[in-house]
Amino acid sequence: MVKSILFDLDDTLLDRNASVQQFIAAQYDRLSRSFNHVSKADYVSRFIELDCHGRVWKDQVYQALVVEFGIETIRWQALLEDYETQFQWHCIPFPFLTETLYQLKLQGYLLGIVTNGLGHVQNRSIDGLEIRDYFDTILISEVEQVRKPEPEIFSRALARLGATAQNSVFVGDHPKADIEGAKGVGMKTIWKQDFYWLEKPIADATIDNLNEIPAILQQFDNN
Template sequence: MIRAAIFDLDGTLLNRDESVKMFIDRQYDRLIAQIGHISKEKYMTRFIELDSRGYVWKDKVYQQLVEEFECTAITWEELLQDYISEFKNHCIPFPHLIDMLEELKRNDLLLGMITNGYGQFQMDNILALGVEKYFDLILVSEWEGIKKPDPQIFNKALEKLNVTASESIFIGDHPVNDVLGAQKVGMKGVWKKDFQWGNVDADYIVDDLVELPLIIEKLNKQYSESY
């Protein structure tokens, strides 16, 4: 019986690719007096390349940008601070996010979230999406001192939710950090399809979050039929 659904954040609930595009477009406009010697297209393209879909922290990204584009009117620290304070204003959810969470809550599921990243930054983004009230548990790697795919962070979530691995599913976009990490502790791993990866060995694959309640219903039906 599935009692808990635990989610990743970036690329799963938060459409990070689109959020980054909107943020960097508006950062350029905000700071055009300092960085206007670069074309917007070049600035956006290079940021997205260096960001590597969030796997490179922005101190490195902005240091590289300032050096490459010979920025003298603004420091990388100022650009980083702008990112930290402004990114939350550009958070775009995936379609059907709230509907899906509300349906799971109506079905009495416990909901958790495990996200790698910096604590306050990730919490600001979660608050911006307006989803914190649906979650019984949120673990952010910086605050926990461990990160996915370390089994400890998955086990900590299960322990705090008071459920077993076999009673839980994990939904994420990263084949190793999310799907395999969850499977290794005995959870069902659901892959939120992402164009970056080819075939992923997941228990289930979803294109859209709206599919998730049906998967849980199917699993629970299988469970009840086997007992």
Template sequence: MNKSVLFDLDGTLLNRDASVEQFIAVQYDQLYPHLIHIPKIDYTNRFIELDCHGYVWKDKVYQNLVTQFEIETITWQALLNDYETQFQFHCVPFSNLVEMLNTLKQQGYLLGIISNGRGEFQNRAISGLGIQDYFDVILISEIEGVRKPTTEIFQRAMTRLGVLAQDSVFVGDNPDADILGAKSAGMRTIWKYSSQWLEAKEADVSIDDLSEIPSILELFDERQ
């Protein structure tokens, strides 16, 4: 019987694309005196391109922006600091996130997050979503010293929860880091649809909306 559900963060619980679009538009408006010579659409679009859905850390992104747009009155370090401290206030959840978490907690599931990324930044994002109190464990790769899809980080989370792999489900959007990684640890998997990837063939189930998760877990239990 399933006892725990673990989640990826970016692209699964956090609508990162929407969050980035919201943040970068606000950053431009707030720092307009420094960016006045750059059309807003050029600044925001180039940031999103350089960001590569979060796979390029923002020091490189801002260094490129400062060089390409010849920004002279504010440093890339200051832009990066603004990102690191202010992004948390622009975190957009996927639909039905809180409702789904409430349902799972009421049903007695242990919940966790396993996220690749920088520790302080990811913790701020989780706080920005206002969901930190739902989770019994939160593992972030920088803090743990190991990244998905390495089996160890999944096993470490289950050990801390005191559950076995056959009693655990992982929900994520990345077919390799999330789905294959969790499968290698012996977990059942739910793929959260992402426009970045066409499919995740190895996933046990695919979903479009987080609200589908409770009923999927019931089906898993029936099949055990």
């Protein structure tokens, strides 16, 4: 019987692409008086290219933006600070997020988040989504000093929930960090389908929307 469910954050609970699009457009509107020789379309599109689906640290992204666009009236550190403090106000959830979490808690499941990233950034995103109270444990790689797909971060999360891998499920979008990592410690896996990844991982189930999870958990219990 499934007793606990662990979730990735970015691109699983948080619609990161939509959130970044909204944030970076808003950042331009707030700060472009310092670099109005750059068009909004160019600023937004280049940020997204440099960000590389979240795989490049934002300090590197902003340093590159400042150099490429010849921005001299605002430092990259100020742009980075703006990102770190303001992004949470632009966090967009995937459809059915709170409804699904509410249903899972109502059904008695233990819930956790295991995410790679910086502690203050990921914590602000969780608060921006207003979902912290649904979770019994939250592990962030910078805080834990271990990253997915390393087995230790999954094992640590399970221990804090008082759960075993055999009665736990991991939901995530990243084929290696989430699906391979969780399978490596013996957890069942649900892939939150993301067409960014060219190869589909071998997961126990695949979903397009979060509200598909409760029915899949019932299937796991019945098999």
